Amino acid sequence: MSTDLDVVVAGGGRVGFQAASILTERGHRVTIIERDEATSSAIADEWLATVIEGDATDPSILDQADVEGADVVAALTGESGLNLAVCLAATELSPGIRTVARVDRAEATSYTEFVDAVVYPERAGAQLAANEIVGDDVQTLADVTGSLDVMLVRVEEGAPAAGKALSAVRFPTGTLVVSDDDGHQVARPDTTLTPGRRYVVAVEPDVADEVMNLMRG
Structure with missing residues (x-):
């Protein structure tokens, strides 16, 4: 997808706000929708x-957020059913919009019929939620690896690890870079x-954000 997207994030809690902040730092334009007055005010105090x-x-409300002109709607509230409803409503208003829903892992299979992507940020962190929102630069195999995430990660130009040998990058404990850049060999120092x-990178959930920072910036 484009590197300069218009994104509507539904839910200004911890996951929604952190994902929105990451997207903004990457140059995307983000609008947050939050139904709680106190949370909205708190976000507005530090949000540009x-x-x-x-x-x-x-x-x-979706019209006010200009969903019809947006590239992506990401429903990241703590309620899976609400997130699905947001994505379906957005699709009605803008049939071509990319939809991303935060769900409980147990609900993922049934939700993929209705949305373009699902995220489990309790396990993977806001960094992975943000990556899923903007497209396919990070793909996970979360359905088959339990609490461990096995991901296909594209290294971003200017990221801390970019251009360095594995032996020179201080990845946190709980990280394993599996493949080399053409997928034909196991990664070496x-x-x-x-x-x-x-x-291909395997990470434990607690260190996923740190790994994404090293490889994606």
């Missing part, structure tokens, strides 16, 4: 983008993390 107080399932290339 648009914050709309209201119910994100309400078509008038002298494997270079080349910007723009993808690597």
Whole structure:
């Protein structure tokens, strides 16, 4: 997808706000919809983008957020059913919009019929939620690996690990870079993390954000 997206985030709690902050730092334009007045006010005090107080399932609120002009709607509230409803409402208003829903892992299979992507941020962190929102730069195998995430991660130009050999990067304990950049060999200490290339990486949930920071910036 484009590197410069218009994103509507429904839910200004911990996950929604952190994901929105990461997206903004990457140059995307973000609007947050939050129904709780106190949370909306708190976000507005430190947020430079648009914050709309209201119910994100309400078509008038989605219209106010300009969902029809957005590239992605990411429903990241703590309620899976509400997140699905937001995505379905957004699709009604803008049939071509990319939809991302935060769900409980047990609900993921049934939800993928209705949304483009699902995220489990309790396990993977806001960094992975943000990556899922903007497209396919990070793909996970969360359905088959239990609490361990096995990901296909594209190294971003300018990231701390970009252009360095694995032996020179201080990945946190709980990280294993599995493949080299063409997928034909297991990664070795002298494997270079080349910007723009993808690597298979296994991470424990607690260190996922740190690994994403090293490889994606």
